[in-house]
Amino acid sequence: MQRGIKLLWSSGLGRSQYQKLFACTFHGKITPLHHPSSTKSLVDCSKRLRLIEKTRFFGPTVIKRQYTTAGVKTQTIAKKKMTKLTEQERAEVLQPLLNAGWSMVNGRDAIYKEYLFSDFNQAFSFMSGAALLAEKMNHHPEWFNVYNKVQVTMSTHDVGGLSAKDIRMAKYMEEQAKRFL
Numbered sequence: 631m632q633r634g635i636k637l638l639w640s641s642g643l644g645r646s647q648y649q650k651l652f653a654c655t656f657h658g659k660i661t662p663l664h665h666p667s668s669t670k671s672l673v674d675c676s677k678r679l680r681l682i683e684k685t686r687f688f689g690p691t692v693i694k695r696q697y698t699t700a701g702v703k704t705q706t707i708a709k710k711k712m713t714k715l716t717e718q719e720r721a722e723v724l725q726p727l728l729n730a731g732w733s734m735v736n737g738r739d740a741i742y743k744e745y746l747f748s749d750f751n752q753a754f755s756f757m758s759g760a761a762l763l764a765e766k767m768n769h770h771p772e773w774f775n776v777y778n779k780v781q782v783t784m785s786t787h788d789v790g791g792l793s794a795k796d797i798r799m800a801k802y803m804e805e806q807a808k809r810f811l
Contacts, residue, residue, distance in 0.1 A: 712786060712788055712789050712793045712794070712795060713789060713793065714739075714786075714789040714790065714791045714792065714793060715791070715792045715793060715794065715797070719794075720792070723794075723797045724741070724792075724797075726801075727741060727797070727800050727801070727804070730743075730804050731743055732800060735783060735785075738785065739785060739790065739791030739792055740783050740784060740785035740791070740792065740796075741783070741784050741785075741792065741796065741800060742781070742782065742783045742784075743781075743782050743800075743803075744779065744780070744781045744782075745779070745780045745781075745782070745803075745807055745811075746778060746779055747778045747779075747780070747810050747811070748778060748810070749777075749778055750777050750778055752778065752810040753775055753777070753778050753779065753780050754775070755810070756780060756803075756806050756807060756809075756810055757773065757775060757780060759806045760799070760802065760803050760806055763799065763802050764799065767795060767798070767799070769786070769795040769796075769799060771783065771784055771799060771803075772784075772785070782800075782803060784796040784799055784800050
């Protein structure tokens, strides 16, 4: 009998179909006991999976996994219902962005801007900073990056046009870009 730790992989979706027992040897290899394709399943695990450690001396223990973005837990900021910007709100909040180089997209209720940085590292740093706020707000831009160029389109699909979230993200991107440009 091999010495090692036995791991029970369970997705909770169906006991007979998705439970597989593995033996993990001390050489770092994972050897399936029941199914030849089960090693791939262990590698392709998702958030719902639980690993239950069964050792020789102790009973089952659930190994908890936490998933984060960039080492920081994320939560949603706003939970109130989003609405499309009114004509009065548009006049107030869009003009500063249009003056900063943003433009209205033809054929759709969205704003667009292209940023040019000195190199890829600056472009990627800009996108990383914006991505942290986007994840926190649960509002993600449409963007495209090639080397030092980042093209951004902001629109809220849930309301079918521009919302306050788009304006907040665009203003934040302007602040971030000033650090590099």
